[in-house]
Amino acid sequence: MAAKSMHSAVSLSFSSLVQEMAVEDAPCLNCLLAPIDLKDQSKGPTNRENSCGLLPSLVLPRGGFESNWFIAIDGPVVINNAPELFSASFSKRYLLTKGLENRIILSLDVVFTIHLSQSRNFLPDMSGTRVHTINVNGVEIFYREAGKANAPVVLLLHGFPSSSFQYRNLITKLEGKYRVIAPDLPGFGFTKVPDALKYMYTFDNIAKTIEAFVDVLNLKKYAIYIFDYGAPTGLRLALSRPSAITAIISQNGNAFEVGLGEFWNGIRKYWNDPTPDNRKSLVWLTKFEATKFQYEAGEAHPETIPPETYHLDQALMDRPGNADIQLDLQLDYQTNVALYPAFHDYFRKYQPPLLAIWGANDGIFIPAGAEAFKTVLPNAQIHFVDGGHFALENHLDEISSHIIRFLESIGV
Incomplete structure (x- = not known):
């Protein structure tokens, strides 16, 4: 279509x-x-x-x-x-x-x-970026795209509570050599899910939607950039079609129990006992203070992070019904942890080229999660930047340089 x-x-x-x-x-x-x-x-x-x-x-x-x-x-x-x-x-x-x-x-x-402004941090020269919507099984997927149609594909999968907007600057760094595609996941950004569709907000279903999105765009081979929620989404895609994955870039995209920081203690309580009270105890995750915290925590200079980033995320999350969607996904995140052994088997069997580029000060997905990739992928490249969860905001040049060198080194 x-x-x-x-x-x-x-x-x-x-x-x-x-x-x-x-x-x-x-x-x-x-x-x-x-x-x-x-x-x-x-x-x-x-x-x-x-x-x-x-x-x-x-x-x-x-x-x-x-x-x-x-x-x-x-x-x-x-x-x-x-x-x-x-x-x-x-x-x-x-x-x-x-x-x-x-x-x-x-x-x-x-x-x-x-x-x-001479700064390109908030609104860079996105003349090469096109934005589209496309119908995927009734879901109107919004996505950003840049680069030549015949270039190697890099699929950028965002996290919570963000959208493809978090990749606005990275896209401009990669578009010279790659076809870069960044969709908004269902429940996030400008992707629209009609109420009549009765969409089930689970990570399995989100991954199936992105898999169908990839098919609609006729993408046969692609590297995946996985961050936060993008990790269980992208790794499900890898399980389903391992031959399509040319490389994996994990930026604070966890796949190991040891990578879950103390941040997860309250969420684990909800997993073990999904009562209304335990659900209510996580409502703070959908509030502005929590969104801003995710951007600023672990950064030496949080004052340089554009406030438009977390304000936009929060504005979209404040839409009617969205808080419940996010709490449903917090409960369903336990299915990702249950899949970790399957992800590890995939890594061992297929040995995909992998770069873990990690904000070393992230308290959500801690550095041990990056180092653990070496246990199943001996050739994995591991690098840390002096940043937090949303490390791209203040460490774009460092991260993008690592990505380009990594992809060039493996012939992508």
């Missing part, structure tokens, strides 16, 4: 401090989704009205700002893949609608600064 490509434009709608406009009514959806052309202006943003006249809009200058502009947001914001680099710092953000046509519609009630 043909995938639907998204547009690449920037569209922002809000009221600004400059005019101190107060708008009580939100604009209609058609106005929100109407792209605003970038203008060749040198002195900053200009305002114009939407066709419904309810909310003014900012037009970003193509030539850049002469100085920073301070803007108070009290209306919806629509962001596409922006051709201009900018950074924004938010203290509060909520998802309003559904990422239609890759537009992320957010409500902000804070003052922040938009400015041109």
Whole structure:
């Protein structure tokens, strides 16, 4: 089935401090989704009205700002893949609608600064990245893709509580040599699962969906990058079709009991006694503080992690019904542990080339999990970076260099 490509434009709608406009009514959806052309202006943003006249809009200058502009947001914001680099710092953000046509519609009630940025940490030049949705057995899988169609494939599988967005910068590092594909797993990101489908949120079922996704894209051979939840998903894929796997890159993607840190003690209690009280005790995992903690813990400079990362994750997790999905998956994670012996048998039998690149300060999947790969894969390459769970955010160059050298060394 043909995938639907998204547009690449920037569209922002809000009221600004400059005019101190107060708008009580939100604009209609058609106005929100109407792209605003970038203008060749040198002195900053200009305002114009939407066709419904309810909310003014900012037009970003193509030539850049002469100085920073301070803007108070009290209306919806629509962001596409922006051709201009900018950074924004938010203290509060909520998802309003559904990422239609890759537009992320957010409500902000804070003052922040938009400015041109040389940093590519939050919104890099993603001109080579395409975003698509494709129907896979009724599930609308959202995915990012970059690189040439005939290049070796690297399949990036994200973790909890994230999405393919966590790979936005890694994609740009790999796309020169590889066809990079990063789907959003069911229950995460912009992948849509209709209620009528009565989808079972288990790791077995998620892996089957990704296996079907791979088939729809007609991928025959691919390396898998596995992180967090991406590990049990990708390793199930490897069990099902071992001949398809050209290499495995495990970035804090665990497959050994010794890799489970003390973080798992409360979750193990839920596995052993799945009572409502034990389930309730894990609700904190779905809250903002826990999401932010996963990004910052173990990092020497957490202040350099873009807050947009964990705010976006949380906004998506706060959608109605999603907290229960995540708690269901926490309970089902025990099935992954039960599969560890099968994963080990696969490693021993097929000896896939494997690179474990690990945040050494991760308290969720601890370093012993990386070192354990050597017990079943003597030729595995093990490297540690001085980071935490989401090590890619602050250690992109180091990790991507290891990945490229590893893949080149095995002829991928």
